[in-house]
Amino acid sequence: MLKIYGQPKSRAFRVLWLAKEAGIPYEHIPVSIMVDNAGCKEPWYLELNPNARVPTIDDDGFVMWESAAINLYLAEKFKASIFPTTLQGRGRMLQWAFFTANDVEPPMIAMFQNRVLFPPEKRNAALADASEATLLTKLKILEAHLSKNKYFGGNQWDMADFMVASVVYTLTAIKYDLSKFPKFGAWLTESIERPAAKEARKLRE
């Protein structure tokens, strides 16, 4: 059976959501992070993921890490109904997946770390502000797309939407004000209210 490693309050959430979205049975091993003796630094875990980060999966002996790559692999392997059926659909999915990973996630996480996650004495306010400024330019691009298209996948919510939503979910977790991005805000609410997303979110409570 598929094993998913990583505590739910981490990027492992993205894989747990995908597993529920695609109806994949799995065993969850909630490897800890950012605590003394974190599981992700233990020798047995480093054998699976030398980068000492979560998530990692073990799919009947096939071990993989990097959340976006894992989700694209699992959605295709398990024939998730949201996986695009055309070459263009898959191209579009990859476009949004790479844009999200390369352009949206880094400033979002830097802002999150320096406003919320790090203890107050370790926060860098200037870095948080600069990261937010960059993030806003990327959110404008997402908003502009959704002003002309219902979804990132086109006419229906598909894996392109999943690859964006599973990352920008963090904005809802920190209750980030999205009022300047009404289309994006509405799309994100719709995304995280999907039954699979709700089930995965329960694991974080």
Ligand SMILES: N[C@@H](CCC(=O)N[C@@H](CS)C(=O)NCC(=O)O)C(=O)O
């Ligand atoms: N690009 C990686 C990033 C993984 C990552 O940074 N995970 C964090 C948790 S959200 C982690 O394991 N942190 C542990 C640490 O930094 O010690 C992915 O998407 O899987």
